[in-house]
Amino acid sequence: MKVLLVCEYREGKLLDTSYELVAFADTLGAEKVAVLVGDEAAVPQLDAPVYLADVALCGEYNPAVHKAAVLAAVEKEQPDYIVFSHSSYGWDLAPRVAVALKVGQVTEVVGIVDGDFEVGCCNAKMRRKVKPTTARAVLTLQAGAFAAVAPQAAPRVERLEVAIDGQGLTFVGYEAAEVKVVDLTKAEVIVTAGRGVGKKDNISLIADLAKAMGGELGASRPVVDAEWVEHSHQVGTTGQSVSPKLYVACGVSGAIQHLAGMKKSDFVVAINKDKDAPIGEMADVLVVADVLQFVPVLTAQLQG
Amino acid sequence: MKILVCIKQVPDMESRFKPAADGLWFDETDLAWRMNEYDEYAVEQAVQLKEQLGKEPELTVLSIGSDRVVEAIKKALAMGADRATHIQDAAAQQKDPWQIASIITAYAKDKDFDLIFTGMQSQDRGSAQVGVLVAELLGIASATTVVDFSFADGVVSVKRELEGGIKGLVSLQTPALVTCQLGLNVPRYPTLPNIMKAKKKEIEAIAVDSLLSEQAIAPTAQVYAPVRKGGGIVLEGDVGDMVQNLLGILKEKTAVVV
C-alpha cells in the first residue's frame, strides 16, 4: 500500500500538521511518498521521496496549479491514498484532486475502523464509516486525530515541473490576523463561554469564573460571531489552538472545530445541560447542569 | 446575470440522533428540520449581490431531497431568491457528494450561471466537497471558506478564512463558485410580507432520475453513535454538591486550583 502525503506550506514555512499525515501513513503501515509546493529549505523531514514544486513559480495558494502538482506526483507514484490535512488548504484542494482522478473522497477522517474510514457526522454527535469503491481514494484528516510524528531523516527531493495556469483565480495575498488582545496559547487556565450561556449579558458570569480561577476567558465560535466576545478569545480551528493545564467549557456543545482547538488541554471540565453534547467525550469531568446556575455557585466558592 | 444558490435541509443539530434501522443514516423521525446554517449565509450573500446590482440578476435557489425540503426552498424564496428548482429525491441522504455534485452539474451545465453560491459544508454530513466538485465539473473557478465577498466588473474578490485568524485574499473571474463560511454576513429573517410574496414564486420540480447517471464512489458503510471514552467523571444532581465534588477533583487532579 502506498500513501501520497500532500504537505502544506504557508508564508515560507512547512506546517507541522504535515507530520500528522506521516502518522496516518504509519498507522496504515503504508509506504510513504510526499508532495509539497514549497521550497527546499522547508521540505518535510522523512525517509521517503518528496516531490517539490517551486512555490516561487506556483504561488502559495493557487488551487489549479497545486492540483496539477499533486496529479503529477500521483502519475509518477500511483498511490492508493492521497492524503491531506482537513484544513483551509486541504478541504479546498482535495475535491479538486478527487474529481480530476474521478475517485472517492472521505472528508475529515478521525480514525480507521475495520479497514473503513471513520468520520464524524451531525456535529460530532454521530459517527459514519465510509468505504470508497474506487481503486484509490482521496482523504482529509481531522486536525489532531493522528498525533504528529517527529521530523526524521532528510528526504530524497525530486523536483516537479508544473504548468502555471490559475484558470480564472488569482491569489492576492494574506491578511494578517487581528492583533491578539489575549494570548490564550500561553494561558494555564482557560474558561470558555459557549452558546449555552444564552446571551451577551451572561458572559460576565463566565469572565468572573475565569478571574476566580486565575485564568483567561475563551469563547466558542458562535459566541464570537454573535459579538458577545471579541475574536481574540476564540478557541478552535479558526481561532487559537490552546493547551492549558485546565480547560473549563461552559455551555460549549463541542463542534469538531472547537474540539480541535482545545483537545491538547491537560484537564477538561465541561459544564453542559446536555449529557450527550460532544464536549462530554473530551471531558475529564462532565457536570450536567445549567451553566447559569452552576457557574455563579462555583465562582462564589472559589472567591470565598 | 444569473446566480444559483445550492441549499440543503438538515436536522436541527440540537436534536438527539440515533441510527436508522438500516444503519446507513440517522433516523429521520421526530427531528426538526431547517436550512443548513452555512447555506443561509450563501443565500444572504446572493441576495445582497442581487440588491447591489439592482433588479437585473435572476437568483435561482436549488435543493435536492424529498418534498420536505420545499420548506427550506420557501425560506430562501422569502429571503429574496427569485425562483427555485426542487430536484425531487426521496433518497438523497444515500447519495454521496460525487452524486450530488453530478446532479447539480447536470442541472446547471447549459444554464450559464455567472455565480454559484453554496455553503462550505453541510451540518449533518460535513463533507465540504459538493461546491468544489460542481465548480470543477463545470470547469469554473472556485474559492472555499469565504468570510468576505465583493463583486465588481465581473470580478469576485473574496477573503478565505485560514487557520489562526489569517485570511487569504483571492480574486476570481466569473463564472465562479464560492462556498460560504459562518460569519460571512448576517442572514436576514424572512419577513411576513416576504413570506407572502414567496408563495407566488415559481418552484420548478425535476425528478432526480432525469439528472443522475453516476454511481456512488464513497458510500456510507455505517452510521452509529460514538463510543464514549471511558474515564470521564459525570457529575449530576444538586448544584451545591456538584460544586464541592468538582473542587475536590480539581484539587486532586490539577495543580492550578488550590
Next chain:
Amino acid sequence: MNFELSQDHKVLQDAVRDFVNNEIKPIAMQIDEDHAIPDELVRKMAEMGFLGSYLPEEYGGAGLDMLSYAIVIEEVSKACGSSGVLISAHTSLACGPIDTFGSHEQKQKWLTPLNTGEKIGCILLTEPDAGSDAGAVTTSYRKEGDEYVVNGSKIFITNGGYLGTGVLFATSDKSLRHKGISAFIVDLQSPGISILKNENKMGIRGTYTTAFALDDVRIPAENLLGEEGQGFKIAMDTLNGGRVGIAAQALGIAEGAFERSLDYSKERKQFGKAISELQAIQFKLADMYSRIETSKLMTYKAAWMKDAKLEYSMESALCKMLASEAATYVTKEAIQIHGGYGFICDYEVERMYRDAKITEIYEGTNEVQRVVISKQLLR
C-alpha cells in the same frame, strides 16, 4: 381533514421562532423588570411584519391569514407575553375594525401606518363602569359642524401609552344603550386627550395599560367608522377576532412554561433520579400537555374558520376560554414542578404565571365567554 400545518405556515413558524429566540427571549425578563418593551424591539417586530400579518398588502399588511397571525402571537408569547399582547391588541383591536368597517380612504390613511408599525394601535372601549357590560359606555359625543366632540374617560387601554391610533367608542345618548354607540378612528395625540395614568400591573408588565381623560376631543366627521349607531356591532365583531389573538397569547405562555418544565424535570435530580421519573411529575406533564393541545386545536380551528369566512363567534369564545384556563393551569403547575426555584424570578415561570392570569379576564372575561357559548347552545 388535515391537522398538519401547511409548508407555508411551517416556514412562517420557523422564521418567527428564530426571530423570537434571538431578539425577544434574551430580553424577556428585562421587559418584565423594566415595565417596558424596548422601542428597538417594537421596530424590529414591525420590520418583520408582525404588526400587520393578516391585513391586506394594499395597505401595508403582509396579506397572510388568521392562522399565520395566531402562530406569530403564539411563538412570540412563548418567550414574552407582553410582546404577544402588544401585537394582538394592535392588530385585532385597532387594525381589525378599520379593515372590516373602514372605507378605502380611511384604510389608506390609518391602516397603512398601523400595519407598518409607524403607529401603534389600541381600542378605547372599557370605562370605569363599562367593562363586561360594553353597552353601558358613557363617554359621549355630539356633532358640531363637520366634527364630533367627545367627552369622557377610558381605562385599561392596552398600548394606550404609545399615543398612536385608537378606535374609540362613544355614545350620542346613553339611554339608547347599545344603539347609541358609534365608533371613531382617533389620533391619540389630538388635543383634549390626556393620560391619567399607566397602570402598574401583576403581569404583562411590558405593555402600557393606560387610563385616558377625554375633554372636548374634536374628531373630524370623516373619522366615523361605519355608520352612527353601529358601534356596538363593531365592538362585538372586533372582540371576536381579538379572542383568537388572546387565545394564541395564552397558548404561547402555556407552551413556554411547559417547555421549561419538561426540560427542568429531566435535569433536576432528587432521590437519586431525575424528577421526570417520578409519577407525580409525569402526571402533571401529561395534564399540562393535554390542556395545551386542546387549546391549540381550538385556536387554530377558530382562526381557520375566520379564514374560511365561517361564523366563528362560538369557536373564538371556546378557544379564548380554553387557552386562558390552560395558561393559568399550566403556569401554576410549572412553578410546582420547579419547586422553590419556580418561585424565584430567574426561572421565568413565575413571570409566566403572572402573565397568564389576565388572559382569563381581558377581551371578555371567561364568564362572558361562557355566556356566549351557552347562548349559542340554547338558542
